[in-house]
Amino acid sequence: MLVAGVAPGVAAARVEVSEGPAVIKMRVGIDEGELDKMRAQARAGQKVGPQQQGRAPRTPGDDQRERQPAQKPAAAEKQARATAAAAERVTKRNPGAVTAAPPPPVLNEPNHRLLDECFKSPESAPGMGRIHNRFTHCQRIGVEAEYWTIRNGVPVEKEGTTTATLELFTQTDDKQRRARQWARIQRDSVDYDWGWWDNIWLAPNVPLTIIGQCRESFSVCAASGGGVTFPWAYWDNQTTWQSWDVYNKPGSGVGRDVISYNHEYVELFTDFPPFVTIKRGESPQRALRCDSATYFRHGTTTYPHACVFAEVTPRAGFTTDPASNYYLVSLHILQAQDAPNQTYPRLVPDGVPPPRDKRIPGKYIAGDENAPGLHRISPQLHPTEDKENDAHKNxxxxxxxxxxxxxRDIGLPVPPDTSIxxxxxxxxxGSTLEGAAHPDWDFSVKAVPRSHNRAAGGKVRVYYVDDRILQWDYDLEDPFNSNDRFYVHVQ
Structure with a gap:
């Protein structure tokens, strides 16, 4: 399989990506003297646990890890493609993305339709959750919190373990460079393993804080909203979603469309006195690509900024179902992808041995990040390429x-009949860089009913907007790895 932009015959290395963690692990300490006091309070029937609950303002202490610099688009895009392909390889099914559709508005509560669709669908990969489409991710993942007594700041004895299931749902925006994270502990999922007395009186009152985060430096992204702190017993008996916004900053972007990448996740910890977190728990990080492209619109509605989940393979879905109004175009695409030598134009006239097989890119192959994809162009931004594609097609x-x-002698033997x-x-x-004029790839033409051709063309135009496919930018560093790549999947 060839890589777009790499000369035919040059092999491309496969990048393997490990699966994400199956359980979020955190470790919390408490001074042994303070623990004795808490147990005595519990026996006396006094309140044990945090005196203040709920959301607190975000402070510098809420962000204690070492932040990372921005990753260059080429490296980030390659890593995202490799992760998406690895996710498809480790599952026997073909999870992928659902049919592209405009994302619903980001509201204070998760979109219930998307929430149900996402959680009822299979995971993209173990430990990764479900990247439902380029705008939606969800995950249920185990939490394992160990509690240790500490002496002079050193853990000396494990007192117990609390386990639970964390539910995450993230929806990106198509109006801002933003992702909204929602999180909660799944109701009735908390279990305590501290000893029978502590399981009843102490462990349920230990506080847990959850907070939304972004991995990169403050020049790239920032998370809004402070940590939310409740006792484990409260988390276990409510269904309210807590939310945070992760913003990507335009100043970190590059190229015509101001492209930038960052990673979002949530942290779990317990720093409410007298507890101190020894090791914070972190959910698996998901990669976001944000942009400020100005050419996305449906009618008069524009989408000037957006973030999408980068670790999904974007593809335009076509069907050969005769009930569709474009299925003859689907059959043509299928033939071009699977039997290119049977398509026109031929490489040589009839009776002359062809020098090689035709090579036509764009077929979606699950789990193969090196499959040659397609790159979007337009008459407005790429007038030369657009005109050349049309001229070769004609x-x-x-x-x-x-x-x-x-x-002559290798094109369609019978041109389309305009009277039909x-x-x-x-x-x-023709709206792709790899269209008829591309010097390294072949193409196919076929006469089809006008209604099918125009229906298929409209479908592609809508797909470009709904799946946020950026147009080719020659000025990006390492453009074949920096630019958005998509596939056509015929079913």
Missing amino acids: GACYGTGIYADLY PEECDEYPM
Whole structure:
């Protein structure tokens, strides 16, 4: 399999990505003298645990880990592709993304339809949760909190373990460079293993704090909202979602569309006196790609900024179901992807041995990050490439234009019949860099009913917006790895 931008015959290395953690582990300490006091208070029927509960303002202490600098788009995009492919390889099913659709508005509560769809679907990979589409992620993951007595700041004896299930739901925005995280402990999922007396009187009153975070430096992203602290017993008996916003800063972006990557996750800890966190728990980090492209719109509605989950393989879905109004185009794409030598234009006239097999990119292959994809272009931003694609298509399909002689005897033997009416369908689409004019790839043309061709074209245009496919930017460093890549998947 070839990589776009790499000369045919040059192999590309596969990047393996390990699975995410199956359990979030944290460790909390308490001075042995303070623990004795708490047990005595519990026996006396006094309140044990935090005197203040709920959300506290965010403080510098809420962000104690070492932040990381921004990752260059090429490296971030390659890593995201490798993660998406690895997720597909470690599952026997083909999870992928659901059909692209405009994301619903980000509200104070999770979108219930998306919430149900996401949690009822299979995980993308163990420990990764479900990347439902480019705008939605969800995960249920175990939490294991160990509690130790400490002497002079050193853990000396394990007192008990509290386990639970953390529920996460994140929705990105198509109006801002933002992701909204929601988190809660799944109701009735908390168990205590401290000893029968502590299980009843002490462990349920120990506080737990959850807070939303971003991994990169403050010049790249920032999370809003402070930590939310409640006793384990409260977390276990409520269904309210707690939320945080992770903002990506335009100043960290590069290129025409101001592209930047960051990672979002939540932290769990207990720093409410007299407890001190020895090791914070962290949910698996998910990669976001944010941009400020100005060309996304449906009608008069524009989408000037957005973030999407980068670790999913974007693909335009086509069906061969005869009930669809474009299925003949789907059959053409399927033939071009699976039997390219049977398509027009031929490499050589009939009766002449072809020098090689035709090579047509864009087929989705689950688990293969090196499959050659497609890159979006437009007449507005890429007028030369767009005109050249059209000219080569006309030469191969109609035998007209500046390339008529180039495709003589190898183009369509019978041009589309405009009286039916028919039109020329091309694959890869003329709206891609890998279209008919690309010097390193082949293409296919076929006569199809006008209604099918135009329905398929409309479907692609909607897909570009709904899946936030960025247009090719020559000025990006390492453009073949920095630019958005997508596939066409025929079912």
